[in-house]
Amino acid sequence: MNRSLTILTAVAAASLALTSCSGTGAGQANKEGSKAELTFWHGYTEADGKVLNKIVEDFNASQGDVSIKVQTNPWSVIDDTLLPALSSGNGPDIVAMPAERLPVYADKGAFVELDDFYKDPASNLDKLIPAAADMETVNGHKYGVPSGFVPLAMFYNKALFAKAGMTAPPATWEEWIAAAKKLTVDENNDGTPEQFGLGLPDHATVANGVWPSLFYGNGGDIVRDGKAVVDSPENAETLQTWVEAIRNDKISPSGLDGIAGDKLFSSGKAAMYLGGPWMSSIAAESKIDYGIAAVPAGPEAQAASAIGISMGITSQKDEAKTAAAQKFFTYFLQKETATAWSLGSGWPPLRSDIPAADVAANPVVEALTKQSEFGRPLLPGVVNSTDVLTAVDKLTQRAVAGENIQDLLRETQTSVQKILDTK
Numbered sequence: 001m002n003r004s005l006t007i008l009t010a011v012a013a014a015s016l017a018l019t020s021c022s023g024t025g026a027g028q029a030n031k032e033g034s035k036a037e038l039t040f041w042h043g044y045t046e047a048d049g050k051v052l053n054k055i056v057e058d059f060n061a062s063q064g065d066v067s068i069k070v071q072t073n074p075w076s077v078i079d080d081t082l083l084p085a086l087s088s089g090n091g092p093d094i095v096a097m098p099a100e101r102l103p104v105y106a107d108k109g110a111f112v113e114l115d116d117f118y119k120d121p122a123s124n125l126d127k128l129i130p131a132a133a134d135m136e137t138v139n140g141h142k143y144g145v146p147s148g149f150v151p152l153a154m155f156y157n158k159a160l161f162a163k164a165g166m167t168a169p170p171a172t173w174e175e176w177i178a179a180a181k182k183l184t185v186d187e188n189n190d191g192t193p194e195q196f197g198l199g200l201p202d203h204a205t206v207a208n209g210v211w212p213s214l215f216y217g218n219g220g221d222i223v224r225d226g227k228a229v230v231d232s233p234e235n236a237e238t239l240q241t242w243v244e245a246i247r248n249d250k251i252s253p254s255g256l257d258g259i260a261g262d263k264l265f266s267s268g269k270a271a272m273y274l275g276g277p278w279m280s281s282i283a284a285e286s287k288i289d290y291g292i293a294a295v296p297a298g299p300e301a302q303a304a305s306a307i308g309i310s311m312g313i314t315s316q317k318d319e320a321k322t323a324a325a326q327k328f329f330t331y332f333l334q335k336e337t338a339t340a341w342s343l344g345s346g347w348p349p350l351r352s353d354i355p356a357a358d359v360a361a362n363p364v365v366e367a368l369t370k371q372s373e374f375g376r377p378l379l380p381g382v383v384n385s386t387d388v389l390t391a392v393d394k395l396t397q398r399a400v401a402g403e404n405i406q407d408l409l410r411e412t413q414t415s416v417q418k419i420l421d422t423k
Contacts, residue, residue: 043072059331102312147350200251201256202257211396220235267286342354
């Protein structure tokens, strides 16, 4: 956790306690029999935002007990302003945020615990994909409801594959590295390929989830049961394998970050790339004829870290508003609404009983739905997950730059454990 947020959190936590004791919150407590009026902050600003806002409008029109007003801001703005807003009593009733941020706020008492809601058979929560539900658990309790859960996927350039005589994406690490070598082209033999087989960022990637996906594939991990497990033979082998492929075989540029990786793929200079649903629109805008496949299986498992968005109910609210917010969540997760949300937003279904065939009208969603089973929430329940991922980010960047892998793993193990201990 960065210093400014730590200070802000401490101040806000104290204010939240006062707010709770006074029994007041943002907006006025609804009187018995009156309509509950809620505010909902979210950061969906593209086509997904339009779909979500339409769902809220439909919910409002579907009944007369609850009215939700949406306020849209970039995710970073929500993160920066939530605690001050809550501490002043002007915060939202419902807020959506990247799932890795949920534990930070839940641990400070900012969100209502939802264990009983999860047990309610009428909530629709028993239909959730288990991994999506797992990312809502903090300190053994549920504090959020997912609005998005999607594993990283491999996007590949069909034209470059065809030019190399390849017809299918790789399915295993061995095939993946072999394909990346074949697709790497150094036309003038100057040591710098004009075309790379793979764009593999070594820092500032998609939610820093690319390298954890590789660690999972070889049986490794970052945090397990609240303890750092970065320094393991499995992670050392993973780093060694991919660092050698980058540095020796030049399958990917070194020093690549996520933004540069996006550009590399969209410019047609990388044949394969890991990303989320947004890569489909980036590729389409760049007129890349792309395919979508699962992240190839590692020696021990087929897995990909998943990006998630969670919705929580702020704890400054009264019971009536909490019930009203839960009523919206139930509506959002009913099968018809959940299907419409997936088709319009590009996120695969959150319910396990919505098969890929039901979202075939959107080929991207259909492809991603087939991969949902491989998704793993990224550091679920880890309060300081951002700091942990920053430490891992430094590890991978320095490893690809050529520093000693074993020394880096020991150093990162110590720093991650320290972060966990100073929650």
